[in-house]
Amino acid sequence: MQLRDQMQALAVTTPHNFSCAICMEEQPVDNSVYLECNHLICRACTRGHVCSKIEEHRFPVLCPVCMAEPNNHRPGAISGFLVQQIGVDERQYAIWEDMELSQLSVLLHCRQCRRSVSVDKEEHEESRLLSCPLPDCNHIWCKACQKSITVGDPPHSCDGASELDHLMKQHGWKYCPNCKTPVQRDGGCSHMTCISPGCNTHFCYACGEHIVRSALRGEIQNAISVHYSVCKLFDFPDEALGGGE
Structure with a gap:
């Protein structure tokens, strides 16, 4: 034992x-x-x-x-x-x-100050605009197109659509109601004919409303007469038939 x-x-x-x-x-x-x-x-x-x-x-x-x-x-x-x-x-x-x-961060390179710094990876992936975190820089740019962003400017879009829209609203310019081609009137009456080939859209520059889409002179003249008889923003009905810019 x-x-x-x-x-x-x-x-x-x-x-x-x-x-x-x-x-x-x-x-x-x-x-x-x-x-x-x-x-x-x-x-x-x-x-x-x-x-x-x-x-x-x-x-x-x-x-x-x-x-x-x-x-x-x-x-x-x-x-x-x-x-x-x-x-x-x-x-x-x-x-x-x-x-x-x-695994938790990504190296961010600032094109303004030419320095690199690690930032949170999840925040970087979710952000559309990037900002240099260094206190003496604060440069902001678009992650997609790398274009610099200035604080106070119109909302950024990579294709410039947002900036153009802001500019058009500032100057009171209009879009063609059919094809959205930007139009600026530099004189003449408020009857506008879209300059885009094949569009044939006629609209009022005063109120921005669609008048008619046609290449026939008779239809155009009738539609213009009808529109300017009711358009509240148009002050000179005698000019309505004078042709558009």
Whole structure:
């Protein structure tokens, strides 16, 4: 009975071995690294794998055993805590921190001050306009077309449509009600004929309303007479039949 008890106590204190999934060598369990994906790898193999991926600037660093499994579509990843435990040097850990940070941020380059700074990746993806976060710059530009934006200017559009609309409202210019061609009257009556080929739209420059779309002189004259008999913004009905600009 005493011998049996001694054997049981010895079995408890005897270190257990395991077979590393990478080098296949039998090693003490104390020399193992237990990954979150439940794979057991020796510290030397884990460190060698992590260091090689750090030098290659590959992130995330995935479990090598998971990557070797053909049907594993959700491989485990090496955590930052584990990288600290396996003992990489300061230079390598600095690279690791930069790679970790890159998952949450993006490097923003300002074309005005010629400097770069890391900004929140989610905010960057959601923003339509970008602003240099440096306090002595504050340059703003469009993420899509890279055009600079001035505070107080009309709302920006990459194709200039918003700016044109703002300018037309400032000067009281009108769009053709059919094809939306911008029209500026520089004299004459308020009857306007669209200059866009094939449009043949006639409209009132005073109220902006559509009069008629036709190339027939009779139809045009009748429609003009009807419109200017009811148009409240037109003050000179005798000019209505005088031809448009």
